[in-house]
Every structure is written in structure tokens, then in C-alpha cells.
Amino acid sequence: MEGENMVIYPRLCDLQMELTPVQSQMQTRASTRMRMPQAGLREASSAMTNSRSGIMAPGTIANKAMSMSRMEPSPPMAQQALTPSAATRPKAANPETRRAGSVARQPPPTAKTHSRGNSYASSTMSRSTAPASRNGPFSSTVGPGTRPTSAMSRPQSSFNGRRPVGASIPRAASALDTHMEDTSPSVLGKRKGMPQISLIPTRAPSCPVGSVTPGLDQGWNEASGIAALSISEGSVGSPTPSIASTIPWSPRTPVPREIHGTPKPPVLRNCASSASLFTTPMRYDGTSSISPRRPFKKPSIPVFLTKESTIRSFDHVTGPEWDQDSREKSLDMLMTTFMEKMNQQGQASTGLKETVDLYKTRISDLETSRDELKEVTITQRVELDSLRNQLSTAEQTLKEAKRDHEIAVDDLDQRHRIELDSSKQLSEEETANITARYQDEARELRRKFDREIEDEKAARVRALSQLTSQSALDTQKSQIELERKDRDLVTLREELRSLKADLDRERKTVQDLKQNLETLSGNSVTLESSIRALKAHIEFLEGGREEQSKSFERCNQQMRDAFAETEAIKEKLRREETLRRKLHNQVQELKGNIRVFCRVRPSLKSEPSSDLTLMQYPDETDDAKEINIIGPEEKGSLGGVTRKNNTFSFDRVFNPSTQNAEVFDEISQLVQSALDGYNVCIFCYGQTGSGKTHTMSSVDGMIPRAVHQIYETAKGLEEKGWRYTMAGNFVEVYNENLNDLLGNPDELDKKKHEIRHDMQRGKTTITDITTVNLDSPQMVETILKNADANRSVAATKANERSSRSHSVFILKLTGENHITGERSEGTLNLVDLAGSERLSHSGATGDRLKETQNINRSLSSLGDVIAALGQGKEGGHIPYRNSKLTYLLQFSLGGNSKTLMFVMVSPLQAHMSETLTSLKFATKVHNTHIGTAKRQARVRDT
Numbered sequence: 001m002e003g004e005n006m007v008i009y010p011r012l013c014d015l016q017m018e019l020t021p022v023q024s025q026m027q028t029r030a031s032t033r034m035r036m037p038q039a040g041l042r043e044a045s046s047a048m049t050n051s052r053s054g055i056m057a058p059g060t061i062a063n064k065a066m067s068m069s070r071m072e073p074s075p076p077m078a079q080q081a082l083t084p085s086a087a088t089r090p091k092a093a094n095p096e097t098r099r100a101g102s103v104a105r106q107p108p109p110t111a112k113t114h115s116r117g118n119s120y121a122s123s124t125m126s127r128s129t130a131p132a133s134r135n136g137p138f139s140s141t142v143g144p145g146t147r148p149t150s151a152m153s154r155p156q157s158s159f160n161g162r163r164p165v166g167a168s169i170p171r172a173a174s175a176l177d178t179h180m181e182d183t184s185p186s187v188l189g190k191r192k193g194m195p196q197i198s199l200i201p202t203r204a205p206s207c208p209v210g211s212v213t214p215g216l217d218q219g220w221n222e223a224s225g226i227a228a229l230s231i232s233e234g235s236v237g238s239p240t241p242s243i244a245s246t247i248p249w250s251p252r253t254p255v256p257r258e259i260h261g262t263p264k265p266p267v268l269r270n271c272a273s274s275a276s277l278f279t280t281p282m283r284y285d286g287t288s289s290i291s292p293r294r295p296f297k298k299p300s301i302p303v304f305l306t307k308e309s310t311i312r313s314f315d316h317v318t319g320p321e322w323d324q325d326s327r328e329k330s331l332d333m334l335m336t337t338f339m340e341k342m343n344q345q346g347q348a349s350t351g352l353k354e355t356v357d358l359y360k361t362r363i364s365d366l367e368t369s370r371d372e373l374k375e376v377t378i379t380q381r382v383e384l385d386s387l388r389n390q391l392s393t394a395e396q397t398l399k400e401a402k403r404d405h406e407i408a409v410d411d412l413d414q415r416h417r418i419e420l421d422s423s424k425q426l427s428e429e430e431t432a433n434i435t436a437r438y439q440d441e442a443r444e445l446r447r448k449f450d451r452e453i454e455d456e457k458a459a460r461v462r463a464l465s466q467l468t469s470q471s472a473l474d475t476q477k478s479q480i481e482l483e484r485k486d487r488d489l490v491t492l493r494e495e496l497r498s499l500k501a502d503l504d505r506e507r508k509t510v511q512d513l514k515q516n517l518e519t520l521s522g523n524s525v526t527l528e529s530s531i532r533a534l535k536a537h538i539e540f541l542e543g544g545r546e547e548q549s550k551s552f553e554r555c556n557q558q559m560r561d562a563f564a565e566t567e568a569i570k571e572k573l574r575r576e577e578t579l580r581r582k583l584h585n586q587v588q589e590l591k592g593n594i595r596v597f598c599r600v601r602p603s604l605k606s607e608p609s610s611d612l613t614l615m616q617y618p619d620e621t622d623d624a625k626e627i628n629i630i631g632p633e634e635k636g637s638l639g640g641v642t643r644k645n646n647t648f649s650f651d652r653v654f655n656p657s658t659q660n661a662e663v664f665d666e667i668s669q670l671v672q673s674a675l676d677g678y679n680v681c682i683f684c685y686g687q688t689g690s691g692k693t694h695t696m697s698s699v700d701g702m703i704p705r706a707v708h709q710i711y712e713t714a715k716g717l718e719e720k721g722w723r724y725t726m727a728g729n730f731v732e733v734y735n736e737n738l739n740d741l742l743g744n745p746d747e748l749d750k751k752k753h754e755i756r757h758d759m760q761r762g763k764t765t766i767t768d769i770t771t772v773n774l775d776s777p778q779m780v781e782t783i784l785k786n787a788d789a790n791r792s793v794a795a796t797k798a799n800e801r802s803s804r805s806h807s808v809f810i811l812k813l814t815g816e817n818h819i820t821g822e823r824s825e826g827t828l829n830l831v832d833l834a835g836s837e838r839l840s841h842s843g844a845t846g847d848r849l850k851e852t853q854n855i856n857r858s859l860s861s862l863g864d865v866i867a868a869l870g871q872g873k874e875g876g877h878i879p880y881r882n883s884k885l886t887y888l889l890q891f892s893l894g895g896n897s898k899t900l901m902f903v904m905v906s907p908l909q910a911h912m913s914e915t916l917t918s919l920k921f922a923t924k925v926h927n928t929h930i931g932t933a934k935r936q937a938r939v940r941d942t
């Protein structure tokens, strides 16, 4: 395939190489051909330019002639008339400009140049005529509106035809033009749409001043050959592009066929002036240099107006316009000027002729060049044809070679495809073989690895089981070790504790010793004095060392004795503390486990003194245990007036003047019992408004005072090794339901709390109750405030909550003595009962009735429980469960507790009945003997 390509590609390369010279030759020739005309044109252009360099453009020559004429002296009047036009001419006809820019600046003789020449001419004419018409003397002599310079402008237009070559170049036609050979009727006839001006001489009917006589017109046409223009009003002033175009040409007339230039209607507007202008050449004497070939004949009739002319009607008119002499004089001057002008134009015409000849020569040269170029073109065409033939042959060859190459490429492609298919098939078979072989090997390897993995797994499982058993053994060992260490730790802790206790004891001993030492140091002073005396004595006796040593020995012995004595005293103190507790409780027991105090509240300011009950306190100064309630006066059957005297005796009676502090002094020993590990219950019983809350929960009531005392006592006991924790609850029993007064007030009467008793330990717990750790005495105030707030929320107007429910403040006191190892758990219950007044069931309904029933039931249950306890039957039934209150206070009412009841008395006469009822109930309680209280204390086993 590659070999064949190698064969084909050189052939193509050869063909291309063969083609390359042909193409390059063609390109060269084509470029030559392309260049040839350009060169020819350039040559032609340069030839033209060169010719232009030596030739003056027609306009230039004309201008030159004009400028030359300007150089000549002229009469003042003529000079004045020509000045405007002459002033504009030097710009175009400046000889210096012509010399310097003849080659580069002079425009070629093309239509553009021609048009520019025309525009120049027209502008010159317009400028020259306008001032002349305004200021020229001619206008003043001939008449109003006449334009004398129109005669001057007309010859200029004849010179402005700047295109000397070609018959189509329009040339200015004027009356003075002598180029008869250039005129052609056919050209004149080619103009279309131009207004025709009749050549028939007509007199302007509207001419106000003078007129050309028929004889004059005739004479002009025949003798001079200059067309006498008779212009109708409609044609005058019309924007005809050329005046000549409006003049019909006559073969007899020497007038040029065309007049170039812009329309000049103002020139011809005045018939009189026109007539005078065209009549001026008639005075020419035939020696003019305008054109030798154009003879002018003197007109046979007079031209100018005279006094004897046809205007007879003006005979009566006199004035300067009829001054014949001055008029002739001015006309002579004008004629002279005109002649000079004509001479100049004749010269210009000669120059134009020369230019035309020059152009003709140039045209012939250009034609020769054109012929040569034609020959060259023909030759190149022939060559181009031959090259095209060669190219088509080469292309044919190339196509054939390309076709051969494509065939070869197709063959090779087909062959390669077949080879590719076969090799693909082979490789697929080989791949399949290899894949099968590898799959076999992979299966074999997988089997091998599976076996190895299983072996490894079995070995690992064995090792794992060994490890597991080993670890189990280790765990067991470590557990045993751990237990042993735990035991050691417990032992160590115990040792540590005993060591700490020893340390404390040692510290105490050291302290005692220090005290002894201080005592001894006092003694030592005495001793020192003794020593000094002894020294003196020794010195006196000189000798007696033995006595000295004995003396020291005695001192040491004294010190040891002092230490021993101190230790013995400490031990005695501890024993005394235990004894104090024992004796204290014995005293309490002797006082009775249930005691009743009676307190009479003072009358309030709002209460009139006349309504007070007469009360007497017979033993007020001694024991203050009795109270006499003197009843109202009663008339006897014999007419005598008697008073009923009700005497009650309690453990203590507080008269109205007694303050809370004094009351608390009496109960403080019970609070101490709670610290010592007893269950203490203090409750206030009495009718509504008798002063229960004031005694129990006021700012200086029993609850705050009890807490403060507990703190102070606990702090004092710390020295003796006691550490106390205090936890408080505040609950309410309302309608036989238990409420948490320290909990959420919204849950009051909604949340259920259960009372649970630990019969073995003698402990009571309440479910879901808020427990507050009383870390400081101030905490109790917070507790009381919260409880009061909660009760206020639950209260209604008709139902004062505090009067209709029982509140119980429970303070659990747990103490530990780290020296003796003693532990105590006591509970102080401070109960504010609901109003005890007997409520009539008949009057109450609804909630009120329910409340009444519950209060009555709970209070009677309390009496029943106390009565049952008073019976003292071992294992007798105590109806604690009859009410929530008694059930809650189960472990605080009875053998293992100390109970104190305050019976609160109102001093009001109105309340006397209820007062008597309360006092009677209290007397029953007081008469009840409850068994010996047991201390809830445990002593560490040592």
C-alpha cells in the first residue's frame, strides 16, 4: 500500500512540476497583459501631461490674452467698465501660476476641466456684469436697466470653451467667434428641449428708448453676418443653458453653432443695450484683428439715434441724453475699448488654434499607441489560448492521475480491511483462549485461597477460643483481684477513717495538751521560781544532784498526769453528752410524749374590749398551767346571778401577752429532740382566727425559729463530730388530697401525691414532692413565702384556703458523728390545722359542704388516733388511715415520736363556745398517755 502510494505521489508531483512553469508563464503573461494597458495609459497620460506641460489650456490662453489686454492702457471709462471682471481674471490667468503648475496643477483637457472652465467663465461674467450694471456709466447714458457689460461678457464666453479636442466639446459662441470650421449644424440640432429663438430679426416692441431700424437689421444680417438678435420677452430671462442654443444657425452666418456658459439673461434683457451692442461692430472699419477671415462690412444705414431720427415725439424734450457730441465721444471711447478687446480675442483665438493643433498631434500619437497596444493584445491573446490548451491538457492528465490514485487507494483499503478482519478474528480467538486459560487459573487460585482462608479461619477460631478462655480466666482472676482490692480499699477506707478519727482525737489531745502546757507553763513559772529557790538552796547546800533529777522526774510525771487527766476529761465529756441526750429524752418522756400547750391570742384593735371573754390564769406566776374561762352571767332559779367557771389544765398556758420567742423556748427542747433523732410533731389546733398561723408560720413563728435553732445547734455539734443535712417539704391536705405547696401552683388540686411508709425504718415519703435542701436559715423564709403564695392562688373570696386546709411543714434532719460513728435521723413536723369550729352540715352545700365534711373527719380522726394511742394497747389498732392527715403523721404520732399540741384560744366572747370545745378536746389529748418514744439512731458497728 505504502509502496503504491510512493509510486503514485511522484507522478502527481511530476505533473505539478510540469504545470507550474505553465501556470507561472500564464501568470507572467497575464500580469504583463494587465500591465501593458496600464503602461500604455501611463505613457499616454504622461505624454498628455508632457504635452500639457508645453501647451496652454484654451482657457489659459484666453485668460492670458485677457490679462495681456488688461496690461495695456485703456481709456478711463473702459477701464472702469472692465475693472470688475478684470479683477477676477488674474486668479485663473496668472502667468506665474501657469508657469509653475503647468504640469502638475493644470487640469487635463477633459470634460471636468471644461466644466470647471465654464463655471469659472460664468462666475467671472456674473461678477463683471453686476457691478457694471449698477455703476457703469453706460447704463446711465443708455437708459434705466441696461447692462453695458453684457457686450463684454459675451466675448468672454467664447473664450471659455476649454476643450479644444473633439467635436463634442461645446465651445462658447459669440458674435465675435471666427471658428467657422468647428461649427456644425448637426451638433446644434442635437440639443433637445431647448427653447428656440427665432433668427428672424424682430424689433422689440417694448423697447422704450430707440430701436433698430429695419434697414439696420437687414444690413446686419447681410453685410456683417452677425445675427441681430430679436428676443421675445418670453425667452429673455429664461434659464437657458446656452444662448447659442437659442440662436438658429444659418449657413451663411459666421456665428459659431454653440455658445457655452451659464445663462445670461440680464445681458439681453434690455433691447436697447443689445441693439447698441450688436450695432457696435458695424462701425468697425474692417481692420480689426478679431479674425482676418471674417470681414466686417460697414453698415449702410446709420446706427445711432439722432435728433432727426424717427423719434419725433421727443422734440420738446431737452437734456443731456440728447447731447450728441458727448454721446458720440463716449461711444468712440467705448468703440476703442471694444476694438482693443477684439484684438486681444483675436490673439487668443490664434493661441487656441495652436492648442487645437497640438491636441491633434497628441491624438494621433495616442492613436498610434493604441494601435500598438492592440497588436500586443492580439499577441497575448494567442499566447493565452495556447497556455489555456496546455493547462487543460495538464488538468486532464492530473484528473487521470488522481483517478488512478483513487483506484489504487481503494484497492489498498480493501486489502487492508481484509487483513484487519482476519487479524481481528485471530486476536479474538487468541483472547478467548487466553481468557479461558486465565479463568481456569483464577478458579484454581480461588479454590486454593479458599482452602487457605478456611485453614486460616479455623486456626484463628482456635486461637480466638484459646484467647477467650484465657481472657475469661484473666477476667475471673482480675475480678477476684478487684474484689480483693475492693475489700482492701474498704479496709483502707475504714483504716483511713479510724486514722482520721485518731488524728482528730490526737489533735484534740494536742489541743488539750497545749492547754495543759499553758497551765503547766504557768506552773513552770512557779517551778522556775522554785527552781531558782532550789538552785539557791542547791548552791547553798552544794550538792544534791539526785534531788535535782528527782525533781525533773516529778515534773515530767506531772505533765504526763496532766495529759492523761485531759484525755480522761474529754472522754468524760463525750460520755456526758450522751448522758445529756439520754437525760434530756428521759425528761421529755417524763414530761409526756404528748404535751398540750394552750395559748390565748390578744384581742385585736378592731375587736371591742366589751366582747372579750373573761379568762383567768390562776398559776400564772408559778407554773402557768391553768386557765379559767369564766362564763357569762346566769340568773339562778333563786334569782341569784352566777357565772360558770371552766378550769382547764395543760402543760403550759400562755396568756395573751406571751410572745412567740417565749413560746419557742418551751418547744426548743423538742426541736433538739428532732436533732437527736426523734420524730417530733407540733401542731396548732383551734378555731378560725384563734392565732394558729401567727404562732406557726409568722415571721417569728415556730417554723422559722425551729429552723434557726436547728442550724445553730447543728453548728455547735460540729465540734463534737456531728454533721447534719436538712431537707424540707411543705404540703397541704385539702379535701383529703395532698398538695405540694413548694411545687407548681397550677398543679394544686390536680397532681396526685401518694404517701408511702417504710415500716421497718419508720420513715415516710411522698411521691413527686418538692424537697428543698435548707443550706442556710434564710431558705426557710423563701419556703414559707412560696407556700403562702401558692395557697393565695388557690384561695377564693368565699373560701380562705388557710382556714379550710391543713398545712404540714416537714423537716428531715439527718446527722452523722464522724468521731463516734453515730448516725441519727429525726423528723420535725410543724402542722397548722384547719379551723376546728364545728361547722353545721345543714347550711353548707356543694364544695363548702365537702370541705366541712373533710375538715370534721380529719380532726375527729386525729382525736381518734390520739385516743387509740392513749389506750396503750400493745399492737392495738391505731386508725391512721382514716384521714390523710393522720396517715401522713403516722410516724410522728405515737410511741416513737414526741407530740406537742397547741390549743389556740380566741379571746372573743362570741367565740367562747368554740373555745370551750377546743379546750375540752385539748384536755382529752393532754390526758392521753402515749408510750415511750424511741430514738431513731444507729450506732456504727465497730
Ligand SMILES: Nc1ncnc2c1ncn2[C@@H]1O[C@H](COP(=O)(O)OP(=O)(O)OP(=O)(O)O)[C@@H](O)[C@H]1O
Pocket (backbone or CB within 6 Å): 600, 601, 602, 604, 656, 658, 686, 687, 688, 689, 690, 691, 692, 693, 694, 695, 800, 802, 803, 834, 835, 904
Ligand atoms: N399572739 C398574737 N399576738 C398578736 N396578734 C395575734 C396573735 N395571735 C393571732 N393574732 C392575730 O389574730 C389574727 C388571726 O390570727 P391567725 O390568722 O393566726 O388565726 P388562725 O387561727 O391561723 O386563722 P385561720 O384558721 O383562718 O388560719 C391575725 O391578724 C393575727 O395577726
